[in-house]
Amino acid sequence: MSQTKIIDARDTFCPGPLMELISYMKRANVGDELELLSTDKGSVNDVPEWIAKVGHELISSEQVDNVWHIKVRKTK
Amino acid sequence: MKILVVGGGTAGTIVANNLARRLTAETRSGKVQLTMLSASDRHMYQPGLLYVAFGQMTPDQLYRDQASLLEPTIDFHVDPVKKFMLDKKQVMTEAGKIHNYDILVIATGSRIVPDETPGLTEGAEFFYTEESAVKLYKRLREFQGGRVAVAIGVPHKCPVAPVELMFSLHDYFKARGIRDKVNLKYYYPIGRIHTIEAVAKWAKPEFDSLGIEYETLFNIKEVDAKNKIVKSEEGIDVEYDLLIVVPQHRGMEVIERDNLGEGGWIPTDRHSLAMKGHDNVYVVGDTTNLPVSKTGSAAHFQAEVLAENIASIIKIGAPVRDYDGKIYCFIEAGRDRATYSMFDYETPPDLKPPSKPMHWFKLSYNQMYWTSVRGLL
Known part of the structure; x- marks a missing residue:
């Protein structure tokens, strides 16, 4: 059964939001939804770039009060 | 109490x-x-x-x-x-x-979990334990040339270790006089060569000037130890003669x-x-x-x-x-230079050019640690 997991990677320079997402993605099950919270504007580009390259699904990406909320689904 | x-x-x-x-x-x-x-x-x-x-x-x-x-x-x-x-x-x-x-x-x-990546234990060297570090040293000592691939598991302890490893490999092979026979290539999980933007900006031209090649968005999926190929989640296959990894960690x-x-x-x-x-x-x-x-x-x-x-x-x-x-990390930039990265939740790191004194400070800290861990420093 799929579930949504919030990854709070706000205000982090190391390991950084994308590295946090990859770490959680490794432990997730296929079909799981993950929502990354990031204050790094670079996440808007680097997360979708990685998601596309590895073949997972980008569900949405929006900015709310200077925090980017990026939802993805593990597909394999 | x-x-x-x-x-x-x-x-x-x-x-x-x-x-x-x-x-x-x-x-x-x-x-x-x-x-x-x-x-x-x-x-x-x-x-x-x-x-x-x-x-x-x-x-x-x-x-x-x-x-x-x-x-x-x-x-x-x-x-x-x-x-x-x-x-x-x-x-x-x-x-x-x-x-x-x-x-x-x-x-x-935390602990390393190399067994969670198929083929990694058989096909790769690493240095996150005493035994593996000694084994890697012996492999490096007998290495006469070829393709050295360095790949990074996620999550991992000591995020600056991968770049330190590359500089150390370069200097080691150079000192042995075989650097021209070694293709040194670095494979990193995200879209730049280090997760800290300032480290990536500093290390990239350093890698370029030293002839260290790199590929980003590479997450280790499995290792075919028999055929000496490391495969990524992103669908890239890399042939190697010597594979060195930073293994994935768990608590x-x-x-x-x-x-x-x-x-x-x-x-x-x-x-x-x-x-x-x-x-x-x-x-x-x-x-x-x-x-x-x-x-x-x-x-x-x-x-x-x-x-x-x-x-x-x-x-x-x-x-x-x-x-x-707050975090302060030394970054060894080879055998005789070092810099450091200092940051907190709100202040990004601002890297200084590597220097010999900073390397000497790091060597001193290797001994000062015992004062630090006693809670005195």
């Missing part, structure tokens, strides 16, 4: 020693009892493993007896926790002993077994360092799920804050500081 520190690595040792000093009168009078449980009677200076891999230190130089590092008022037992019973304010040890506590500090650390088994945290990382408040949902349980070092580097430096700064707060809670009934995300 019983304070129990579980874990005798950098974080646990600094917390315990710092507490022992702050609470000298209370421990001598019996008002406070301070106990440490650890899995080992030895303490390893883990950053030294990189030097072991290049023949610059020997393993015996990395160790001290744990008991020799601790203040005498700390009741120290080599008896790791088998079960956490937070609802009863108790832990049970491997020896079957029950320890009660009023305040619990969990500092159990300790007991944390996962007792459902304290997914992956062995315990949900922790980023400022108070309290375990979420538990006012009398604190987490420090690699064991937290905080989005900060898993390094001795983070452990050190967290441990100082936590010890001061616990002592204050006992003395005045309230904590006095927040952990601000």
Whole structure:
């Protein structure tokens, strides 16, 4: 059964939001939804770039009060 | 008042020693009892493993007896926790002993899990244990040329180690006079060559000038040890003659077994360092799920804050500081240069050009660590 997991990677320079997402993605099950919270504007580009390259699904990406909320689904 | 520190690595040792000093009168009078449980009677200076891999230190130089590092008022037992019973304010040890506590500090650390990546143990070298660092040194010593691939598992401890490794490999092969026979290539999980933007901006031209090649967005999926191919989640296959990896890490088994945290990382408040949902349980070092580097430096700064707060809670009934995300990491840029990266939750790192004095400072710190872990520095 799929579930949504919030990854709070706000205000982090190391390991950084994308590295946090990859770490959680490794432990997730296929079909799981993950929502990354990031204050790094670079996440808007680097997360979708990685998601596309590895073949997972980008569900949405929006900015709310200077925090980017990026939802993805593990597909394999 | 019983304070129990579980874990005798950098974080646990600094917390315990710092507490022992702050609470000298209370421990001598019996008002406070301070106990440490650890899995080992030895303490390893883990950053030294990189030097072991290049023949610059020997393993015996990395160790001290744990008991020799601790203040005498700390009741120290080599008896790791088998079960956490937070609802009863108790832990049970491997020896079957029950320890009660009023305040619990969990500092159990992390472990490499190379077996979780198919083929990795058979096909790759690494340096995150004494045995593997010595083995890597022997492999490097006999290496006469070819393709050296360096790939990075996620998550991993000491995020600057991958770039330090590349500079060290370059200098090592150069010193042996075979650098021109070695294709040195670095494979990194995200879209730039280091997760810290300032480190990536600094290291990229350095790599270019040294002839170190790189490919980004490469996450190790499996290793075909027989055919010497490392495959990525992103669908890239790389042939190698020598594969060196930073293996994926997890928290300790007991944390996962007792459902304290997914992956062995315990949900922790980023400022108070309290375990979420538990006012009398604190987490420090690699064991937290905080989005900060898993390094001795983070452990050190967290441990100082936590010890001061616990002592204050006992003395005045309230904590006095927040952990601000502070981290200071040396970055070795080869055999004779180094720089550093310092940052916190709000202040990004601003790298300075590498220098020889900073390298000498790092070499000095390799010895000063023993002062640091005693809670004196």
